Amino acid sequence: MTTETQDLQATRVVVVGGGPGGYEAALVARRLGAAVTVVERTGLGGSAVLTDVVPSKTLIATAEWMAMSDRAPELGIHLDADPSTPAGDLLASESERHFVDLAQVNTRTLALAAAQSADIRTRLEREGVELVEGAGRLDGPNRVVASGTDGERSLDADVVLVATGATPRVLPEAVPDGERILTWTQLYGLTELPEKLVVVGSGVTGAEFAGAYVALGSEVVLVSSRDRVLPGEDPDAAELLEGVFRNRGMTVMSRSRAQSATRTADGVLVTLADGRTVEGSHVLLAVGSIPSTAGIGLTEAGVRLTASGHVEVDKVSRTSVRGIYAAGDCTGVLPLASVAAMQGRIAMSHALGDAVTPISLRSVAANIFTSPEIATVGYGEEQLKAAGTDYVTSTLPLARNPRAKMLGLREGFVKLFAHRNGQVLGGVVVAPSASELIFPITLAVSHRLTADAVASAFTVYPSISGSIAEGARMLHQRQDD
Numbered sequence: 001m002t003t004e005t006q007d008l009q010a011t012r013v014v015v016v017g018g019g020p021g022g023y024e025a026a027l028v029a030r031r032l033g034a035a036v037t038v039v040e041r042t043g044l045g046g047s048a049v050l051t052d053v054v055p056s057k058t059l060i061a062t063a064e065w066m067a068m069s070d071r072a073p074e075l076g077i078h079l080d081a082d083p084s085t086p087a088g089d090l091l092a093s094e095s096e097r098h099f100v101d102l103a104q105v106n107t108r109t110l111a112l113a114a115a116q117s118a119d120i121r122t123r124l125e126r127e128g129v130e131l132v133e134g135a136g137r138l139d140g141p142n143r144v145v146a147s148g149t150d151g152e153r154s155l156d157a158d159v160v161l162v163a164t165g166a167t168p169r170v171l172p173e174a175v176p177d178g179e180r181i182l183t184w185t186q187l188y189g190l191t192e193l194p195e196k197l198v199v200v201g202s203g204v205t206g207a208e209f210a211g212a213y214v215a216l217g218s219e220v221v222l223v224s225s226r227d228r229v230l231p232g233e234d235p236d237a238a239e240l241l242e243g244v245f246r247n248r249g250m251t252v253m254s255r256s257r258a259q260s261a262t263r264t265a266d267g268v269l270v271t272l273a274d275g276r277t278v279e280g281s282h283v284l285l286a287v288g289s290i291p292s293t294a295g296i297g298l299t300e301a302g303v304r305l306t307a308s309g310h311v312e313v314d315k316v317s318r319t320s321v322r323g324i325y326a327a328g329d330c331t332g333v334l335p336l337a338s339v340a341a342m343q344g345r346i347a348m349s350h351a352l353g354d355a356v357t358p359i360s361l362r363s364v365a366a367n368i369f370t371s372p373e374i375a376t377v378g379y380g381e382e383q384l385k386a387a388g389t390d391y392v393t394s395t396l397p398l399a400r401n402p403r404a405k406m407l408g409l410r411e412g413f414v415k416l417f418a419h420r421n422g423q424v425l426g427g428v429v430v431a432p433s434a435s436e437l438i439f440p441i442t443l444a445v446s447h448r449l450t451a452d453a454v455a456s457a458f459t460v461y462p463s464i465s466g467s468i469a470e471g472a473r474m475l476h477q478r479q480d481d
Contacts (some may be wrong), residue, residue, distance in 0.1 A: 011033070011034040011035065011158050011159065011351075011352060012034070012035050012037075012155075012156060012157050012158045012159070013025075013026075013029045013034045013035065013036045013037070013157065013158070013159045013160075013161065013348070013351070013352075014036075014037050014038075014039065014136075014144045014155050014157035014159070014160050014161075015029075015036065015037070015038045015039065015160075015161045015163060015344075016039050016136035016137075016138075016144060016160065016161065016162050016163065016164060016296070017038075017039070017040060017046060017136070017161075017162065017163035017164045017165060017328070017330075018038050018039075018040030018043070018044040018045065018046055018120070018131075018163075019045060019046025019047060019048050019049070019163055019165050019328055019337075019340060020045075020046070020048050020328065020337040020338075020340040020341040020344070021161075021163035021165075021327030021328030021340035021341060021343055021344035022038055022040070022046065022161065022163035022327070022328070022344060023038065023044060023045070023120055023124060023344075024340075024341040024342075024344045024345050025161050025163065025327060025344030025345060025347055025348045026038050026124060026127075026129045026348075027123070027124070027127055027129075028344070028345045028348040028349060029159075029348040029351075029352060030127045030128055030129055031127075032348065032349070032352040032353075032354055033352075034159070034348075034352055035130075036128075036129045036130065037129070037130040037131075037132055037155055038124065038129055038130070038131055038132065039132045039134060039135075039136035039144060039146045039155070040131070040132075040133065040134075041133070041134060041135045041136070043117050044117050044120040044121045044124065044131070045113075045116055045117040045120050046163075046165050047165050047166075047167075047185070048165075048337045048340070049113055049116050049117050049120065050113050050114075050117060051113075051184075051185035051188075052184070052185070053337050054112065054113045054116050055109045055110065055112070055113045055188055056184065056205075056208065056209070056369070057369055058108070058109040058112050058113070059105065059106075059109055059187075059188075059212055060208060060211075060212045060369045060370075060371075062100070062105050062212075062216070063211070063212035063213070063215035063216050063371065064215070064371055064432075066098060066100065066215045066216055066217070067215045067371045069098055071407075071408040074408050075408055099217065100193055100216045100217055102190055102191060102192055102193045102216070103191040103192070105216075106187075106188045106189070106190060106191070109188055110188055132146045132148070132153065132155070133148050133149075134146040134147050134148025134149075134150075134153070135147050135148070135296075136164075136296065137295070137296040137297045138160065138162075138296060138297035138298060138300070138301045138303075138324075139154070139297060140297075140300075140301055141160070141301050141302065141321050141322070141323055141324055142156060142157055142158070142160075142323065143155065143156055143157060144157055144160060157323075158323065159323050159324075159325065159348075159351045159352075160323065160324045160325070161317075161324075161325045161326065161327060161344065161347055161348070162293075162296075162298070162303075162311060162319075162324065162325070162326040162327075162330060163326065163327045163328045163330065163340065163344060164291075164292040164293065164296065164328075164330045165291075165292050165328055165329045165330055166289035166290060166291045166292055166329035166330060166335070167289060167290055167292055168183035168184060168185060168285065168286075168287075168288075168289055168290075169285075169287050169288045169289055169290050170183065170285055170287070171200075171258065171259070171260065171261070171285065171287065173259060173260030173261070173262075174200070174258070174260055174261035174270075174283070174285055176285065177263070180263055180267065180268050180281070180282050180283065181261050181263070181268060181282075181283050181285070182282060182283065182284050182285065183284075183285050184205055184209060184284065184286060187209070187284065190282075193213075193216060193217055193218055194213065194218045194280075194281050194282040195218065195219065195281040196218065196219040196220075196221070196267070196279070196280040196281045196282075197210075197213050197218045197219070197220050197221070197280060197281070197282050197283070197284060198220075198221045198223060198261075198268065198270050198278050198280035198282070198283040198284070199213075199220060199221070199222045199223065199283075199284045199286060200223045200258040200261070200270065200283060200284065200285050200286060200287060201223070201224075201285065201286035201287040201288070202222055202223075202224030202225075202226060202228075202229040202230065202231070202252075203230065203231070203232070203286065203288065204230065204368050205286040206222065206224075206229075206284070206286035206287075207222075207229050207230055207241065207368060207370055208368060208369050208370055209284055209286060210222045210245065210250060211241075211244075211245065211250075211370040211371055214245070214248050214249060214250045215248070215371060219249070220249075220250045220251070221250070221251040221253065221278055221280065222245065222250060222251065222252045222253065223253050223256050223257075223258050223270065223272070223278065224252065224253060224254050224255070224256060225255070225256065225257040225258075226254070226255070227254055227255060228242055228254060229241060229242045229245065229252065230368065230374070233368070233374060233376070234374070234376065234380055234381065234415070234428045235381075235382075236395070236413070236415065236428075237374045237376075237413075237428055237430045238374075240372075240411060240412070240413070240430055241370055241372070241374065241430070244370075244371075244372070244411055253272075253278070256272050256273075256274075256276070257272060257273040257274075258270055258271070258272055258273070258287075259271050259272060259273045261283045261285070264279070266281070267279060267280055267281045267282070268280050268281070268282060268283045270283055289329065289335065290308075290309060291308070291309045291310045291311070291329060291330045291331075291332065292329075292330055293305060293309050293310065293311060293330050294309065298311065301321055301324065302320065302321045303319045303320055303321050303324055303326075304319065304320040306332065308332060310330060310331055310332030311326040311330050311331050311332075312331075313325070313326050313327075313331045313333070313343070314358075315346075315358035315359050315360075316346055316347065316350040316356060316358050316359070317331075317343045317344070317346055317347035317350070317359075318347075318350070323351070325347035325348075325350075325351060326343075326347075327340055327343035327344040327347055328340030328343060328344070331343065333359075333361070334361060334364060334366075336364065336366060338364070338365075339359075339361075339364060342359055343359060346358070346359055362378060362379070362445065363377065363378065363442060363445050363446040364377065365377040365438050365439070365441075365442045367434060367435035367438065369435070371432070372398075372409075372411055372412045372430050372431050372432050372434065373429075373430070373431065373432065373433065373434035373435055374428070374429075374430050374434060375428070375429045375430075375434035375435050375437065375438035376426070376427070376428050376429075376438070377426060377427055377438055377441050377442045377445050378417070378424070378425050378426025378427060378441070378442075378445040379417060379425045379426040380417075380426060380428070381393065381417065384417060384425065384426075389419065389425070390419065390420040391417050391418060391419055391420065391425060392417075392418055392419075392420060392475055393415065393416065393417050393418075393475075394415070394416050394471045394472075394474035394475050395413055395414070395415045395471070396413060396414045396415075396467045396470055396471045396474065397412075397413050398410070398411065398412035398413055398414070398430070398431050398464070398467065399411075399412075400467075401462070401464055401466065401467045402461075402462040402466075403462035403463050403464050403466070404431075404464060406462065407432075409431070409432060411430070412429075412430040412431035412432075412434075413428075413429075413430050413431075414427070414428075414429050414430075414431075414437075414467040414468055414470075414471045415427060415428040415429075415471070416441070416451065416468070416471045416472060416474075416475060418450070418451045418475050421450075422450035422451050422452055422475075422476075423448055423449070423450055423451075424441065424444040424445055424448075424449055424450065424451055424454060424472075425445065426441075426445060427441035427444075427445070427468075429441070429468075431464060433464075437464060437465055437468065440454065440457075440465065440468055441454075441468060451472040451473075451475035451476055452472070452476055454468065454469060454472035455469055455472035455473040455475075455476060457469065
C-alpha cells in the first residue's frame with residue numbers, strides 16, 4: 001500500500017445532504033479511498049428523487065399518454081367503437097373512455113420514488129458509505145453534528161460537502177395547507193383530480209404541472225406575472241408552447257401577479273395584485289425555490305453566502321472556507337440534478353487530489369417536460385446577440401419531418417446556432433422526447449464540432465433526429481451565401 005493511498009484512506013469526508021450532489025460525491029470519494037459519511041434527513045435521493053424530479057416526471061409521463069391518446073382517432077385507432085358511428089360521435093365516445101385515477105397514479109408515482117431512493121441506499125451501502133439519518137449542521141469548518149431521533153452525533157471531517165438543496169418558495173399571503181393550497185411537493189397526496197387547478201407561476205415548474213394537469217383532464221388557469229410563459233427560455237419555443245396550452249383549453253393569464261390565496265367553502269380564491277380574483281378547486285404555488293442554507297452553521301463557520309442565501313462556490317465547488325465544498329441547488333449555479341451531481345463529483349476529485357476539470361455550463365443540456373418537451377444546450381439566441389457573436393441560425397419545423405408526419409406530430413421545431421466559422425454554439429429542440437433528441441447537439445457543443453461535421457453523420461430515415469442533420473445542412477448553405 002502506497003503512502004498516498006494510506007493518506008486518502010485516512011481522509012474523512014462528511015456529506016450533508018443525500019441528493020444527487022451528495023450521493024454522487026460520496027461514490028467518487030469512496031472510489032478515491034476516503035472514509036465517507038452521508039447525513040440525510042428525509043431520505044436518500046433528496047427532493048430530486050422523493051418530491052421533485054422523479055415523481056413530477058412520473059406524473060408527467062402519465063399525462064403524456066393521455067395527450068397521445070388524443071391523436072388516436074387521427075391515426076385510425078378507435079377503441080371498440082362501431083365503424084358505422086359518425087366521426088364526431090366517435091371522438092365524443094372515445095374521450096369518455098379515458099379517465100385518470102389520480103389516487104392510483106400518485107400511488108405509483110410515490111412507489112417509484114421510494115424504489116429509486118432504496119436503490120441509491122443499496123448502492124451507497126455496497127460501496128461502504130456510512131449513512132446517518134438526521135439533520136446535519138456545521139460545528140466549525142471540521143465538524144458536522146447530525147441530529148436525529150436517536151439524539152446528536154458529532155462527526156469529525158477533513159472535507160465537508162454541503163448539498164442541502166432548496167425548498168419551495170411560498171407567498172406570505174398564500175400559506176400551503178397540503179389540501180387546497182399546495183406546493184409541488186404536496187401534489188402527490190391528492191386522491192382526486194382537481195376540478196379546476198390554478199397554477200401560480202409560469203416558469204419551468206409551473207409550466208410542467210399546468211401542462212400535465214390539463215392533459216390529465218383538469219381545468220387549468222395559469223397565472224403568469226410575465227408577458228409569456230417560460231420567460232427565461234427561447235422565445236419561439238415559449239410562444240409555441242403557450243399556443244399549445246391555449247389550444248388544449250388552458251387559460252393563460254399574462255402580466256398577472258398573484259397576491260394571496262385563501263380557502264373557500266369548497267375551494268380556493270386567488271387574488272391578483274390588481275384586485276381581480278380567480279376561483280378554483282385547488283391552487284399550486286410554483287414561484288421558485290429558496291436555498292436550504294439557514295440555521296446549519298454556514299456563516300458561523302465562515303462560509304460566504306450570496307444575498308439570496310446561496311452558498312458561494314467556484315468552478316471546482318470550493319466555498320470561501322478551506323475544506324468546505326458545496327453542490328446543488330443550495331449553490332444557485334443551475335437548478336438541475338445533472339449539474340448538482342457534476343458539482344459533487346468535481347468537489348471530491350478536487351478535494352482528494354484527483355484529476356479534475358472545472359465545471360463548464362456551456363455544455364449543460366436542460367429539458368422542460370411539457371408536451372411537447374423543450375430541450376436546450378449551449379448558447380441561446382439572446383445570449384449570442386448580447387455578446388455580439390457573429391452567428392448563423394437555422395430552424396426546421398417538426399411538421400416537415402416524415403417520421404413526425406407518421407406519428408401525427410405537428411408542433412415543434414429544431415433550431416441550431418453556429419458561429420460564422422461553422423462551430424455549433426447551441427440548439428433548441430421542441431418535440432416529444434426532446435430530452436433524448438438534444439444529445440447529438442450536446443455532443444456537438446461539448447466537442448466544438450462544426451455544423452458540417454454534424455451534417456455529414458448518417459441518420460436513420462425516417463427519424464426525428466434527421467431534422468438535426470438537415471438543420472446543420474441548412475447552416476452550411478447559409479455560410480456559402
